[in-house]
Amino acid sequence: MRSFTEELRSEAEPIFKAIFDHPFVRGIAEGSLRKEQLVHYVKQDFEYLNAFMRIYGIAISKCESRETIEFFNEQISFILHSETHPHNNFCQVAGVSYEEMQGYPLAPSASHYTRHMLAVAHEGTLEDIMAALLPCPWTYTEIGKRLLEEIQPDASHPFYDWMHFYGDMEDGVTGQMRRLLDGWAESLSPARKKRLKEHFMASCQLEYLFWDMAYRLEEWPVNMTEGEKVG
Numbered sequence: 001m002r003s004f005t006e007e008l009r010s011e012a013e014p015i016f017k018a019i020f021d022h023p024f025v026r027g028i029a030e031g032s033l034r035k036e037q038l039v040h041y042v043k044q045d046f047e048y049l050n051a052f053m054r055i056y057g058i059a060i061s062k063c064e065s066r067e068t069i070e071f072f073n074e075q076i077s078f079i080l081h082s083e084t085h086p087h088n089n090f091c092q093v094a095g096v097s098y099e100e101m102q103g104y105p106l107a108p109s110a111s112h113y114t115r116h117m118l119a120v121a122h123e124g125t126l127e128d129i130m131a132a133l134l135p136c137p138w139t140y141t142e143i144g145k146r147l148l149e150e151i152q153p154d155a156s157h158p159f160y161d162w163m164h165f166y167g168d169m170e171d172g173v174t175g176q177m178r179r180l181l182d183g184w185a186e187s188l189s190p191a192r193k194k195r196l197k198e199h200f201m202a203s204c205q206l207e208y209l210f211w212d213m214a215y216r217l218e219e220w221p222v223n224m225t226e227g228e229k230v231g
């Protein structure tokens with residue numbers, strides 16, 4: 001029988017495909033992204049990852065075993081100390097310093113995505129949270145793997161480090177999250193599983209929108225002076 005997360009992945013196939021074909025992801029493959037697009041992505045992703053760590057913190061507050069606390073704790077360290085590498089890759093190509101990219105307000109789609117995960121985290125249980133977080137590592141590790149297979153980049157490719165960072169993760173965080181979620185899902189009712197699926201699909205759609213936001217340099221519709229900005 002198919003596991004719960006295999007079922008999720010299969011239903012999300014059209015969204016994964018749209019992400020692989022998105023012009024920002026194709027721009028990583030072709031090394032053709034413009035400086036402003038890389039800058040917008042890093043500014044937004046820096047704040048996205050801050051929100052992600054806070055959500056892991058909320059998840060820790062709902063854990064009943066030390067193993068799951070340890071997992072979330074390791075993932076916070078991973079974001080703090082390792083997930084800076086792909087950002088640095090984008091900054092180097094854009095010719096900007098990473099420090100300058102930090103502290104910006106979230107654009108509409110990034111705001112939507114982080115608030116979706118935060119709402120699920122505050123209102124839901126550990127399994128709700130895991131369903132909403134899983135598309136994040138799952139889409140990135142698949143993008144990385146596909147790009148490595150397709151491009152077989154050498155070290156002169158501008159996004160060599162980015163592709164290897166996500167493409168070499170193998171089973172890693174995605175596998176660990178899937179095993180936890182599949183274990184918990186075994187004792188859930190069909191109605192609860194349906195709810196988890198909704199969280200998962202919303203996050204997949206929002207992954208697509210995040211790439212689109214970066215590609216189109218999405219901003220709030222009315223330009224405001226510093227201090228009045230939302231996000």
Ligand SMILES: Cc1ncc(C[n+]2csc(CCO)c2C)c(N)n1
Nearest residue numbers: 045048052075079136137140173210
């Ligand atoms: C919009 C967006 N989605 C996914 C990732 C990738 N990512 C973020 S956290 C994490 C795992 C940490 O446990 C991974 C793989 C990103 N950087 N930005």
